[in-house]
Amino acid sequence: MESDQLSNTTLFPQISGPLSEDYPQQLIDLWQERFPELDVSAVPLFSLLRISAKLLENFHEKVLKPFGVTLAEYLIIGALRTLGAGATMTPKDLNKVLMQTSAGITKTLTRLEKAGFVQRKPNPQDKRSILIELTPDGFEITDQISRAEAKAQRKKSALLSAGDIDKIIDVQRLVITMLAD
Numbered sequence: 001m002e003s004d005q006l007s008n009t010t011l012f013p014q015i016s017g018p019l020s021e022d023y024p025q026q027l028i029d030l031w032q033e034r035f036p037e038l039d040v041s042a043v044p045l046f047s048l049l050r051i052s053a054k055l056l057e058n059f060h061e062k063v064l065k066p067f068g069v070t071l072a073e074y075l076i077i078g079a080l081r082t083l084g085a086g087a088t089m090t091p092k093d094l095n096k097v098l099m100q101t102s103a104g105i106t107k108t109l110t111r112l113e114k115a116g117f118v119q120r121k122p123n124p125q126d127k128r129s130i131l132i133e134l135t136p137d138g139f140e141i142t143d144q145i146s147r148a149e150a151k152a153q154r155k156k157s158a159l160l161s162a163g164d165i166d167k168i169i170d171v172q173r174l175v176i177t178m179l180a181d
Contacts, residue, residue: 023044025044027040027043027044028041028043028044031043049175059152059156060149062152063148063149063152066148067148069141069145070111072098072100072104072108073108073111073112073115073117074149075098075100076094076105076109076112076118077112077118077134077138077142078142078145078146079094079098080118080134080142081138081142081143085139087133087134088121088133089131090123090131090132091105091106091129091130091132109132116135116137116138117138117141118134119135
């Protein structure tokens with residue numbers, strides 16, 4: 001029973017602060033006990049990446065909640081906003097930039113259009129496709145959210161030194177390279 005309790009807390013830690021320094025070794029020990037024939041040395045890396053991804057998702061959801069916008073929606077309107085007034089993108093372009101499925105982009109665009117944040121218009125260069133453009137309301141909400149995001153990011157990252165941030169950026173580049181297909 002104790003081993004099962006250890007496995008539950010090790011595999012599914014309650015994250016409310018820093019993880020224990022022995023968490024990676026606990027994971028390796030647990031996995032080696034269950035799968036002695038496997039090389040499980042990478043399990044802590046992928047477990048910590050999963051935890052980080054979930055915590056980052058929670059961070060964005062908390063910032064976005066007051067605006068009634070999902071992260072997928074913000075990524076689309078944010079991409080359009082960074083291009084400036086009058087800029088457009090095709091759903092295919094958004095798919096490439098945001099790494100979302102075509103169905104996910106379409107569903108999100110429909111919600112954004114119903115909210116009045118984007119409009120779809122015919123593509124004069126390709127009659128088979130459409131262009132997506134921010135509306136004035138879309139610009140306004142995106143600017144409000146971007147300010148809130150920047151403030152929340154500054155507050156969180158204030159816990160780190162400039163050197164720590166540089167190290168994390170370097171490691172993230174390696175992780176992205178490792179995970180990219």
